[in-house]
Amino acid sequence: MKAVMAVCALLMLGGCATGGPSNPPWAAFSGGSCGKLSDDQELSMNLADDMAKEGKLHASLANLQNLPEGFAQVQLRKARIYRQLGRPEAGPLYRGLLGTCLSAEGDHGLGQLAAARGDNTLAASYLERAAQAAPTDEKIRNDLGVVYLNQLRTDEARFEFLTALELKQSDQLAALNLVTLLIYQDQWNQAAELASRAELTPEQVSDAQARAQALKTQAAKPASHQVAAIK
Structure with missing residues (x-):
């Protein structure tokens, strides 16, 4: 397990869960809304994005926590930050995106989490489904390639x-x-x-x-x- 995880860590995932890539009813985080945020909320989300790009992940998360939890766009950004921080909240947030307008991003994130744990079989399942949903997303295609390479x-x-x-x-x-x-x-x-x-x-x-x-x-x-x- 350690050897496989080491190889995975060395390869470059864009932006590399328990259970398979089915769509179970994740009660706590399911059904994120894809509605439009208000102008003020969009401004806060853009500020959070800028902070994340600057590496200020905790500050970015703090700004996101001021926004409504039910919006899928907010949920995705929180999941990405939690993943980068190595926090367990990332998995449920990504799973909550399955079946929404950001379903591909949910599968992508779950694939990255699985790859980081060295579970390339599970990661491939999630990322293959993400690539089917968003075939022109170069980050998903790159990450799927990384997992395939890990599997030789x-x-x-x-x-x-x-x-x-x-x-x-x-x-x-x-x-x-x-x-x-x-x-x-x-x-x-x-x-x-x-x-x-x-x-x-x-x-x-x-x-x-x-x-x-x-x-x-x-x-x-x-x-x-x-x-x-x-x-």
Whole structure:
């Protein structure tokens, strides 16, 4: 389990739950409203977004707590902050988005939480459903590629990274993950070309090499050892 979690932590999730990706009745957080916020509420939410971008997660959360809890947009932002802070409130908030206008974001978040725990099978289920609901969201496609790469499903991972890059050519995260995959497959010339085109720093390329080596170490383990590690 520790080995799998270590590989997952090394790979780059955008923005990487208990139970499967069904839609159970989460009583405490279900049915978030997708109605329009007032102008003042929108202003508060934008302020919270700015604070989160600056890394002021606690201040951002404090501003969100002034807004109505029933709005899905507010619920999503709280879930993201709680996830970044490693707080358990993130899971129920993400689950509460399932079945709403932000259902894809709910599945995305649950997939990220599962991947962070090293449960790549569950993460793939959530992220595949998120990608079906929002196929042009490059962050979801990148994160699904990361989970596939953690599972050593390299062809599927490549497809997702390329999709993310074509959806947003300036996405360095997807480029970095694809460079990792190319190095893992010893395709050094392609990796160097992509790293140059994406303007990755030497430090980022070194990180990609380290992550590729971790994947090679994982792949070299006997199948029985890998299963034991997942448990």
